[in-house]
Amino acid sequence: MPISTDELLGRCQINEEGISRTEALASYAVIQAIADARLSSEQVQDFKTAFISASTVGGMSRTDQLYEDAHLIGPPSQFLASYNVGEHTSNIARRLKIKGASTTFNTACSSSANSIMFGAKLIKSGRANRAIVGGADALAKFTVNGFNSLQILSQEESKPFDEDRVGLNLGEGAAYLILESEELAGDKRVYGEVAGYGNANDAFHPSSISDEAFGVVASISNALQVSGLSPEKIDYINAHGTGTPNNDITEQTGMNKVFAGKVPAFQSTKTYTGHTLGAAGAIEAVFSLLVLNNKELYPSLHCAKPIAEYGLVPVMKYEQRQAVDHVLSNSFGFGGNCSSLIFSKV
Incomplete structure (x- = not known):
């Protein structure tokens, strides 16, 4: 039986204290991908199902709170544990009881492309027959200030491939795909x-x-x-x-x-x-x-x-x-x- 969206939401506990915005975005996208692929609990928890995620910012979206912790300003923050870039991967894998290979890519803007690539390689090599792949990043002052310091953040709409382009606009989001071997895909809906x-x-x-x-x-x-x-x-x-x-x-x-x-x-x-x-x-x-x-x-x-x-x-x-x-x-x-x-x- 496919896992219902409600059951997945219950397992991910997105409203739990200490969850970063990156993790919340990632959780929702993983849930949507699993539901769309109509995977069962047994399939998600199979040792041949890998979970390969990616992020650049990760829990650093809570840098302001971590600064206060480091300088002993106010009570301790609930976001200390979420600061690690791979924390969202570990938490989602634990909550969904994923037992297969799991890791996090952080190669800046190519991170989730590399997660897709790695998932495909795991399947091709026989180390997995299914992979949940993708990535998430939340917008935060930490990111905005970083790109401002590089002087590549545009104050107007970004204009890719225009002669007068001056920089980028930042966004946030998450997306995950379910990759499966040809044998497992069978007669399922296959997007590509x-x-x-x-x-x-x-x-x-x-x-x-x-x-x-x-x-x-x-x-x-x-x-x-x-x-x-x-x-x-x-x-x-x-x-x-x-x-x-x-x-x-x-x-x-x-x-x-x-x-x-x-x-x-x-x-x-x-x-x-x-x-x-x-x-x-x-x-x-x-x-x-x-x-x-x-x-x-x-x-x-x-x-x-x-x-x-x-x-x-x-x-x-x-x-x-x-x-x-x-x-x-x-x-x-x-x-x-x-x-x-x-x-x-x-």
Whole structure:
């Protein structure tokens, strides 16, 4: 019997004291994923079911309270235990009685893309036959102040791939997917296949990727190699597209190199969600699967004057297409940790 949403909510105890906002977001998204996949308690608790989560901020959304604790200001905070970036993973695994492999990725903005990649590898290698994968990040003053100090936070709407882009907008959220081996998937509703994945680290700079796009080219090329697809088979790219001066032109440089000047339709869904940091890769995986299933492309917002260097123009209006079979989703993190996923129609 599938676990009901109410039962899952009861197990996760989201209103319990000491739970960070990141954990609450993650719990709701995990519950929705399990319910949508109609998994039973036995399946969730099977030793071959892995839980791979991701976050950048984690419980650091409660940094203000931790500061007060460290300086002995007022009574002790209830959020001490939640400060660890992997605490939400441990708590959710414990409450849902997940017994399989469990870990947390923290590779900045590519975190949840890497969780999806790792879950797919666990299944492919036979170490798991099912994986709950994704990530969560909550918005907090800690994050806002950090990005302000880097001078890449826009005070207006972010404009990915626009000549006059000045920075990103922050968001928050969570998304999780249920990955299963072909044998387990059977006749269930399948949104798509993780056909390819690639990860590379150019190690160029703590907070930006190399101008030559070494990591971008490597991650996309590796994903194509794993999938067995040639570049011209990609129908759409869900770009990382943060709206920062460095990221957008570097991503275009990489795409132009891999696709030899014939870049497929692309845009950034961060114009809808803001940059959700460690959750971005999973949220954008959901957008990618919606593109596959609905055969539709979404417009890139606020791009009035596309970057001129390569003559690449993002999707500017809503489009419905006859065939969208293969989607590439890019996620690039601080330190040059670049990850690319390919989702294909089944």
